[in-house]
Every structure is written in structure tokens, then in C-alpha cells.
Amino acid sequence: MTAWVLRATVLGALVVALRLLLGFAMASAPTYGTIWRAGCLVVIVAVVVAWGMRDGRSGTAADLTVRWLAAGAVAGLASGAVCWVLDQVPGIELGDAGALFELTSAASFIMLLIFLPALVGVAFGRRRARRTPESAARVSEPEFAPAT
Template structure:
């Protein structure tokens, strides 16, 4: 399976699960939405950044030269588009089921406005995570290449 398909499926599923959980919570605890919405957003962004950090570290370890690394921008763009369109379509279908309150949005809205928000929400933090991961890997590479020099005690000067 391609790397972006796995990422798009997992992150799209996470979006749908968080939207369903938020919809359920808003039906039964409507006054608690002021902290539930940001919590779901933070959980999603944290998962995306974490995965991006893993990608960036792995790529830098495989390709230590920054000029010859993998093109993770396109991988994350494909991931974002797949997650956005997939989560929008699945959310639209789940909204027809009883006990699922996902906003009663139409298919056109889910595949355009909602999907474009998810695309940006996945793409930008994903690339931020890739950058952080590459920086972390660069630091480890430079530390291992230049180990700190231990100071030697001064030898007593002996006349020859």
C-alpha cells in the first residue's frame, strides 16, 4: 500500500471519529461545546504533526544530504486530499444514520468546503511536522558525526 493511502485512510478515519464523537457530545452536553471543539482540533493536529515528525526523521536518516531527500510535500498533499474528500463523503453518509448528528450538510458542502478545510488542516501541520522531524534528525546526525572532545589532563612537563 502506498504511504499516502495509509495516511489518508487513518487521518480521514480520525476526522470522522472525532466529528461523530463531537456530534454525539453536542447532543447530550450542548453547553460543553466551548472546550470540546478545540479539544478535537488539538487531537487531530497533534496526530498529524506527530506523523509528519516521524516522516521527516525517517527521510533524513535515509537521505542525510538535504538535496537528495524524498519529496514529502507531494506525499502529504495526496494524503490531505484523500483525507479531506474521504472524510467528507463518509460523514455525509453517516449523517443519514439515526443517532449520528454531523451537521446535516449536503454532499456538495462536504466535498467542497468541508473537504478543503480538512485538506489545509492535514497538509500544513503535516509539513510543519516534516520540517521539525528533519531538524531533529539533523541534530542527531551532527552530534554523532562530531562527538565532544574529552579534555585530557595536562601532562607534567618533563625536561628532556
């Protein structure tokens, strides 16, 4: 399985699970809607940033921008389609959005919600990976003193 397919599958499933959880939470306690939405947003962003940092620290020279863009696009489209299908099931409330909305606006929002924090995580991970060996080398290697 290619790297972007794994990311798209896991993150798309996470988005669907969080939207289902949000739908049930909003049905049971609608007055806490802002807190529920913010919590779901924080979970998605935290998972994506952590995964991006892991990619950045791995030290591969692969183009992570295209990998994360493809993962975000597929996760956004797939989660939008799955959420639209689940919204047709009686008893599951996900906001009654139409297929056009789910496959355009919601999908592009999810794509950006995955892509941008992932690149921040990659940049932070690469920066930390660059600093770690240098600082360890400075501490462990003694100063060179020529013999006279």
C-alpha cells in the same frame, strides 16, 4: 500500500471518528461545544504533526510535500463523503450539512488541517535529525592533534 494511501486512510478514519464523537458530545452537553471542538482540533493536529516529525526524521529523500498533499486531499474528500452518509442515518447528528458543503468546504478544511501541520512536523523532524548526528559526533570524536 503506498505511503500516502496509508496516511489518508488512517487520518480520514480519525476525522470521521472525531466528528462522530463530537456529534454525540454536542447532543449530550451542547454548552461545552467550544471545548469539544477545540479538543478534536488539538487531537487531529497533534497526530498529524507527530506523523510528520516521524517522516522528517526518517531521512528519506522522498518528496514529502506531494505525499502529504495527496493524503490530505483524499482524507478530506473521503471523510466528507462518509460523514455526509452517516449524517443521513437517523440518530446520528453531524450538523446536517449537505453533500456539496461536505465535499467542498469541509474537505478543503480537512485537507489544510492535515497538510499544513504535517509540513511543520516534517520540517521540525528534519531539523532535529540534522542536529542529532552532528552533536553526537562532536561529543564522541576527540580533537585531531598532529603527531610531532
